[in-house]
Amino acid sequence: MTQYKKREKIQRVFHYSLLVILTIFIIIPFLLGFWTSLLPTADISKGALWSSHISLDNYVTAITQTPIIRYLFNSLLISLLTMFAQIIFCSMSAYSFVFLKFKGRDMLFYVFLATMMLPFEAEVIPNFTTVRDLGLLNHYAVMIIPFLTSAFGTFMLRQAFLQIPAELKEAGDIEGLSHWQYYYKVVMPYSRISVYTLAAYSFLSSWNQYLWPMLTTFSDNFRPVQDGLRQLQSQETFNNWGMIQASAAIIIIPTLIALFFGQHYFKSGLNEGAIK
Amino acid sequence: MSIELINISKTYNGSDFILSDISVKIETGEFFAIVGPSGCGKSTLLRMIAGLIPISNGQLKIDGKDVTNLPPQERALTMVFQNYALFPFLNVKDNVAFGLKARKMANSEINTRVNHALELVNLTDFIDRKPGELSGGQRQRVALARAIASDAKICLMDEPLSNLDAQLRNKMRSEIRELQQKLGLTLIYVTHDQVEAMTMADRIMVLNDAQTQQIDSASNIYDTPSNTFVASFFGTPQMNLIPITLKENNQLSAIEISLKFSIIKSLKAGNYLIGVRPNALSIDLESNETNAVVTNIEYLGTHSIVHAQLDNSQEIRIETSSKRNLSVDERISVSVTGSHYVFSEDGQKLLNTNGGYTDGNSSKEPQLQYSI
Numbered sequence: 001m002t003q004y005k006k007r008e009k010i011q012r013v014f015h016y017s018l019l020v021i022l023t024i025f026i027i028i029p030f031l032l033g034f035w036t037s038l039l040p041t042a043d044i045s046k047g048a049l050w051s052s053h054i055s056l057d058n059y060v061t062a063i064t065q066t067p068i069i070r071y072l073f074n075s076l077l078i079s080l081l082t083m084f085a086q087i088i089f090c091s092m093s094a095y096s097f098v099f100l101k102f103k104g105r106d107m108l109f110y111v112f113l114a115t116m117m118l119p120f121e122a123e124v125i126p127n128f129t130t131v132r133d134l135g136l137l138n139h140y141a142v143m144i145i146p147f148l149t150s151a152f153g154t155f156m157l158r159q160a161f162l163q164i165p166a167e168l169k170e171a172g173d174i175e176g177l178s179h180w181q182y183y184y185k186v187v188m189p190y191s192r193i194s195v196y197t198l199a200a201y202s203f204l205s206s207w208n209q210y211l212w213p214m215l216t217t218f219s220d221n222f223r224p225v226q227d228g229l230r231q232l233q234s235q236e237t238f239n240n241w242g243m244i245q246a247s248a249a250i251i252i253i254p255t256l257i258a259l260f261f262g263q264h265y266f267k268s269g270l271n272e273g274a275i276k
Numbered sequence: 277m278s279i280e281l282i283n284i285s286k287t288y289n290g291s292d293f294i295l296s297d298i299s300v301k302i303e304t305g306e307f308f309a310i311v312g313p314s315g316c317g318k319s320t321l322l323r324m325i326a327g328l329i330p331i332s333n334g335q336l337k338i339d340g341k342d343v344t345n346l347p348p349q350e351r352a353l354t355m356v357f358q359n360y361a362l363f364p365f366l367n368v369k370d371n372v373a374f375g376l377k378a379r380k381m382a383n384s385e386i387n388t389r390v391n392h393a394l395e396l397v398n399l400t401d402f403i404d405r406k407p408g409e410l411s412g413g414q415r416q417r418v419a420l421a422r423a424i425a426s427d428a429k430i431c432l433m434d435e436p437l438s439n440l441d442a443q444l445r446n447k448m449r450s451e452i453r454e455l456q457q458k459l460g461l462t463l464i465y466v467t468h469d470q471v472e473a474m475t476m477a478d479r480i481m482v483l484n485d486a487q488t489q490q491i492d493s494a495s496n497i498y499d500t501p502s503n504t505f506v507a508s509f510f511g512t513p514q515m516n517l518i519p520i521t522l523k524e525n526n527q528l529s530a531i532e533i534s535l536k537f538s539i540i541k542s543l544k545a546g547n548y549l550i551g552v553r554p555n556a557l558s559i560d561l562e563s564n565e566t567n568a569v570v571t572n573i574e575y576l577g578t579h580s581i582v583h584a585q586l587d588n589s590q591e592i593r594i595e596t597s598s599k600r601n602l603s604v605d606e607r608i609s610v611s612v613t614g615s616h617y618v619f620s621e622d623g624q625k626l627l628n629t630n631g632g633y634t635d636g637n638s639s640k641e642p643q644l645q646y647s648i
């Protein structure tokens with residue numbers, strides 16, 4: 001008995017030490033980045049980790065002397081619009097793949113799914129010529145329209161909708177709910193966890209887009225943050241590293257907020273009680 | 277509201293019938309049970325009445341009006357499901373009000389109806405809870421309240437109690453029956469549990485093999501089952517079915533002295549099945565002429581069920597209230613003391629009954645003794 005307990009204790013110590021080591025490795029770059037954003041650039045260039053001038057000056061410089069706020073606004077607008085569009089279009093297509101019966105439905109779904117296999121990089125050139133011909137370059141539209149829907153989102157919501165017990169649909173039919181009513185009164189609230197997850201996912205992936213906006217935007221008026229950050233670095237001959245770090249710290253804030261609120265919904269068990 | 281089914285059939289491929297030629301007229305205010313083993317099509321039949329599944333052939337009338345091709349909401353009925361089908365994101369009140377809101381009823385009217393329905397099922401204290409915070413019985417009561425709140429006078433129930441534990445099921449059984457009486461609902465109740473059907477229903481439809489086997493009151497079904505399926509489906513423990521052979525008219529082939537049956541009507545030579553309920557058999561402990569061996573005993577408190585093998589190796593079940601302890605492998609003398617039935621060889625037809633209630637008139641016809 002005591003031997004067993006002892007072994008369990010050793011095992012636990014081992015597990016936790018491993019976790020602590022991993023945590024240190026993962027969190028140190030973040031802490032280092034945040035810390036350097038508080039140091040004057042002169043000290044960073046010297047490679048010093050300690051300075052007598054710990055201040056928020058870099059943040060003030062970033063906000064007042066660079067278009068970072070404009071970048072943030074651009075990104076926020078693009079990400080929010082992409083997020084709402086994806087929720088609406090993905091949920092609607094998923095609904096039709098689950099609740100509407102039409103010829104070739106499953107075949108169509110597999111074709112739809114097959115587009116997921118295509119890496120985004122492979123689509124960049126044809127997409128670029130398309131948006132160029134449409135005259136959308138250097139505008140918000142170019143960063144939103146190609147991402148209005150996603151095969152992954154449809155797939156994810158379809159799986160979620162398949163979990164809805166068939167009796168709820170029957171109960172809805174008896175009350176005379178139309179497809180539209182069933183969609184927004186039952187299906188969406190029932191699958192809200194998956195919808196929130198998709199919302200967080202699409203917001204973050206839009207927020208973190210880099211390649212596509214780099215190719216399609218040429219002015220600060222439309223440039224999102226990730227590309228803006230890159231812009232800060234090359235704009236001046238002298239790189240103000242402290243300020244760049246401060247900007248980087250500013251732009252991860254929305255990501256953290258999204259994760260913080262998203263996390264609350266990711267717990268399971270909210271759908272208990274529909275059926276036994 | 278009366279419901280009339282006229283030659284209703286269901287097939288998915290045009291040749292294999294899941295249900296064929298179902299006809300019955302269910303009267304206003306009747307508690308009608310559809311009972312059968314799993315896979316017999318009883319839930320399909322209920323869903324066809326509800327309008328959730330299209331009817332392949334036949335006609336469905338509600339109050340004399342043909343509703344065969346009407347969508348569910350125009351048939352003015354409600355349905356209670358086996359697994360409750362509550363909306364987990366709505367509280368009890370909104371769950372009950374769901375259908376009323378969908379029908380765009382005035383708010384004050386909705387409130388009165390919801391409160392009234394929740395009062396009837398004793399859930400007034402749980403009005404703000406989510407289904408996840410309720411027990412199984414309470415969830416099913418919410419589903420009942422949802423059916424009550426609607427003004428539909430027809431209620432369909434699809435095995436509503438089978439997810440509940442035995443004690444609760446008994447309680448809910450009488451609650452549902454009371455509610456049905458109080459509200460004057462025409463209720464169609466699907467179940468695989470013969471006890472539920474017998475205790476609750478005014479009339480029972482027995483379904484098996486896509487066909488109606490019998491439609492009658494519980495006591496008639498128990499007393500005069502139309503075939504061996506119905507006979508063995510109703511009553512616990514199951515009825516004994518013993519094959520016999522008559523060589524010539526009224527002459528038995530088997531010679532061994534075993535069970536003795538008296539049969540009122542003369543029968544042609546051929547094979548028959550004799551049905552005897554376990555409680556119509558008794559064990560004579562005094563007799564020396566034994567005809568069976570005990571193989572197993574189930575003690576149930578007030579009575580025991582004795583499994584025995586007759587000397588012609590036929591297995592039978594006997595219900596006995598005897599206090600004397602029998603033991604396995606003991607030889608016993610079994611005799612028929614109650615009513616029994618003669619079925620055709622294929623079990624499809626009831627040819628003859630001989631119950632205690634016919635004894636008074638039995639002198640009119642010769643009593644023949646058969647033994648196997």
